[in-house]
Amino acid sequence: xxxxxxxxxxxxDDYRWRIPKNYKAGMRVPGIIYxxxxxxxxxxxxxxxxxxxxVAFLPxxxxxxxxxPDIHWGYGFPIGGVAATDADNGGVVSPGxxxxxxxCGVRLLKTNFQFEEIKDKIKDLTYVLFSDIPAGLGSxxxxxxxxxxxxxxxxxxAGWAVKRGYGTTDDLECTEERGAIAxxxxxxxSDRAYDRGKAQSGTLGSGNHFLEVQMIxxxxxRDACDAFGLSEGQITLMIHSGSRGLGYQICDDYVKNMVHxxxxxxxxxxxxQLACAPLDSEEGKSYLRAMKCAANYAWANRQCLMHLAxxxxxxxxxxxWQDMGMSLIYDVAHNIAKIEKYNIxxxxxxxxxxxxxxxxxxxxxxxxxxxxxxxxxxxxxxxxDMGRNSYLLVGTKKAEEETFGSTCHGAGRxxxxxxxxxxxxxxxxxxxxxxxxxTVKGSGRGTIVxxxxxxYKDVNDVxxxxxxxxxxxxVCRMRPLGxxxx
Amino acid sequence: MAHHFCFNKSxxxxxxxxxxEHTADLGIRVKGRDLKGLFQNVASSLFExxxxxxxxxxxxxxxxxxxxxxxxxxxxxxxxLNELISLSATKNLIFCDFKIGRxxxxxxxxxxxxxxxxxxxLKTEVKAATYHELKLMQSKSGWQAEVIFDV
Numbered sequence: 001x002x003x004x005x006x007x008x009x010x011x012x013d014d015y016r017w018r019i020p021k022n023y024k025a026g027m028r029v030p031g032i033i034y035x036x037x038x039x040x041x042x043x044x045x046x047x048x049x050x051x052x053x054x055v056a057f058l059p060x061x062x063x064x065x066x067x068x069p070d071i072h073w074g075y076g077f078p079i080g081g082v083a084a085t086d087a088d089n090g091g092v093v094s095p096g097x098x099x100x101x102x103x104c105g106v107r108l109l110k111t112n113f114q115f116e117e118i119k120d121k122i123k124d125l126t127y128v129l130f131s132d133i134p135a136g137l138g139s140x141x142x143x144x145x146x147x148x149x150x151x152x153x154x155x156x157x158a159g160w161a162v163k164r165g166y167g168t169t170d171d172l173e174c175t176e177e178r179g180a181i182a183x184x185x186x187x188x189x190s191d192r193a194y195d196r197g198k199a200q201s202g203t204l205g206s207g208n209h210f211l212e213v214q215m216i217x218x219x220x221x222r223d224a225c226d227a228f229g230l231s232e233g234q235i236t237l238m239i240h241s242g243s244r245g246l247g248y249q250i251c252d253d254y255v256k257n258m259v260h261x262x263x264x265x266x267x268x269x270x271x272x273q274l275a276c277a278p279l280d281s282e283e284g285k286s287y288l289r290a291m292k293c294a295a296n297y298a299w300a301n302r303q304c305l306m307h308l309a310x311x312x313x314x315x316x317x318x319x320x321w322q323d324m325g326m327s328l329i330y331d332v333a334h335n336i337a338k339i340e341k342y343n344i345x346x347x348x349x350x351x352x353x354x355x356x357x358x359x360x361x362x363x364x365x366x367x368x369x370x371x372x373x374x375x376x377x378x379x380x381x382x383x384x385d386m387g388r389n390s391y392l393l394v395g396t397k398k399a400e401e402e403t404f405g406s407t408c409h410g411a412g413r414x415x416x417x418x419x420x421x422x423x424x425x426x427x428x429x430x431x432x433x434x435x436x437x438x439t440v441k442g443s444g445r446g447t448i449v450x451x452x453x454x455x456y457k458d459v460n461d462v463x464x465x466x467x468x469x470x471x472x473x474x475v476c477r478m479r480p481l482g483x484x485x486x
Numbered sequence: 487m488a489h490h491f492c493f494n495k496s497x498x499x500x501x502x503x504x505x506x507e508h509t510a511d512l513g514i515r516v517k518g519r520d521l522k523g524l525f526q527n528v529a530s531s532l533f534e535x536x537x538x539x540x541x542x543x544x545x546x547x548x549x550x551x552x553x554x555x556x557x558x559x560x561x562x563x564x565x566x567l568n569e570l571i572s573l574s575a576t577k578n579l580i581f582c583d584f585k586i587g588r589x590x591x592x593x594x595x596x597x598x599x600x601x602x603x604x605x606x607x608l609k610t611e612v613k614a615a616t617y618h619e620l621k622l623m624q625s626k627s628g629w630q631a632e633v634i635f636d637v
Contacts, residue, residue: 046509073509075618075634100613100636195576245575248613248636252568259561259617272617417512417637418505446609 005044007053009033015469019053019065026268027056033067034403036465042414042457046073048080055083057269058276060091062344062351066403068358069465070412070457074099076273079357079413082406084342086349087279092267094276095258095287097354098337100251102291103298104209104242105333107175107306108381108392110228111313112325113235115215115481122213123439125316126482130441132312133211133305135204135486150194151186157296158303158331166307167328173370175331176360179299181338185289189246190253193290197246197297204241204305204486208451210383211309212238213482214390220474224394227376228329228475236478237326238390239305240383242335243298250294254287279352288337288352295336302331329392330379334359334409342404353404361395361407361472380472384411384459386440386451386483387433391463392475399471407472411459420455421446433483442485451485503531506632512610513619513634517627524622524629525563525594526584529570532635536612537580541605548579548600555593560622562592563631567615570598578603610637 010018012032017040019031031052035043043049048071055077056065062084071080076096085091118125145153153160158172158179172178204211214236219225230236243250258275261267261283267276277283306328310321317324337354344351362368362378369378377394384390388411399405415423426445429452433440442448460477467474506513516531518524552569556562570581579600586596613636621632 075511075616075636079510192572192576196572249572252614256565413509416507416509418507
């Protein structure tokens with residue numbers, strides 16, 4: 001993007017910047033961007049900050065339109081945006097505040113392998129994972145389901161997969177919402193959405209979705225690492241995927257419907273992609289019921305993908321996954337709207353928290369957390385690009401007080417896909433990655449180039465901001481060894 | 487600005503669409519002689535982005551009738567594109583020919599031809615056409631649209 005964003009950004013402190021409420025007539029609250037001076041320069045290079053101001057128009061928005069340091073230009077909401085709305089104050093829900101890939105998210109598994117033990121096998125292991133896990137455009141699933149089962153998936157989420165033998169109840173405990181959010185109603189999902197989701201269960205998808213074999217290369221919080229059973233050199237596995245065609249169609253169906261709600265409910269927003277409806281309207285309720293179906297489908301999908309990855313490890317190492325210590329650390333959603341309770345000016349309020357490219361980051365003691373994470377706080381998984389790092393963080397009380405329990409979700413794009421394709425050479429890229437000891441397998445050259453490290457901000461910079469701002473805390477850092485791209 | 491070219495029926499190079507820079511997603515600028523032509527050109531540009539034909543032999547085309555209605559021209563364009571994206575995914579077809587019959591500012595009827603996706607190399611998963619920065623303009627020489635797709 002050649003033109004710099006020239007809007008007003010007032011410095012609050014080293015990590016917080018305000019777009020004042022009077023920046024644009026119609027803003028109901030200010031915008032607040034979490035970033036340092038370095039990241040702010042990147043943020044000014046596209047229209048993300050303008051989108052932060054646009055989100056501040058949403059009826060019922062509470063406190064501020066927030067943006068995390070990985071913020072970049074999306075459609076409607078910025079990617080990396082957080083907005084909470086209050087149903088008691090005319091609050092709305094916006095499908096664009098969740099996005100087309102509903103419950104796109106990420107999960108992290110540990111193993112009991114050390115890098116030194118398997119360093120010569122990484123390449124072959126990556127090839128086995130690539131052959132056993134359906135990935136890429138138009139891929140169909142290794143796990144077939146009937147029409148009746150598809151409805152069960154929408155209600156039971158990851159629990160459906162566990163009932164089928166694709167995992168354990170322990171996995172569910174280590175998944176946000178135990179892998180199934182209550183209130184999903186399959187009758188709110190169109191036949192077209194069913195059709196579009198069919199045959200895609202257990203597929204990784206394409207674009208920025210991936211499966212990665214990683215090693216822990218730096219510890220930041222030894223107590224938390226001990227609590228999670230993690231040490232330096234340990235091998236981990238990360239899976240990034242979402243609700244595939246089902247989620248896309250649900251979002252499309254409801255945006256189509258809610259564009260008309262803007263005049264029906266006299267809502268003024270500067271971008272029609274912010275189409276929304278009051279939380280207590282039939283349109284708003286119906287969207288949330290359908291969105292929950294897609295969220296549950298995505299949790300089932302990531303559970304199936306993890307199962308396939310465990311089977312691939314079993315096939316490769318000829319040992320059981322339990323014997324290899326492949327337990328799930330946690331699974332988080334980073335495109336979702338959640339109904340959560342917060343204390344606002346001394347009063348408990350039930351809010352709809354939109355996280356569009358943002359991760360829930362609940363602190364220690366939060367009742368939503370399983371017993372095992374009550375002391376540490378919620379594990380927060382931050383995938384980076386395929387050449388640098390990824391992180392495990394924990395949520396904090398400060399996040400609950402400041403950002404509706406939210407933090408960043410990744411590195412954040414820097415270059416457009418077109419620019420990446422123009423400027424990055426596929427063969428050179430593979431050589432560079434190989435020199436770093438990273439094997440990449442993908443179904444298409446195009447996706448690999450579009451997802452090159454140069455196309456992203458440095459996740460280390462992004463995580464430093466959320467850590468220093470106190471809205472999550474670093475636990476450990478991973479680096480990629482084997483990458484499967486869709 | 488990247489220009490993408492293709493052969494028209496008389497085998498002359500014609501400019502089909504321009505890419506608009508967008509950090510996370512993909513935007514295109516497309517022209518048409520009239521509104522019908524514009525809608526057809528946006529649709530064929532969309533499927534050029536989605537897939538490239540690799541099968542050399544002619545294959546059996548499937549004909550699908552599409553009816554769309556909307557309150558505005560812009561909405562009609564988004565609905566038209568999203569209907570094509572959605573049908574392409576559910577029927578596993580790549581659309582290659584678009585004939586819009588009856589059309590006004592709030593509705594259209596079209597017949598589109600699709601070929602099995604197996605004969606194509608899929609390049610980009612397009613989730614949807616969005617309203618973000620959507621532009622539909624009439625000029626002296628015809629019509630122009632700018633659309634950002636979620637990819």
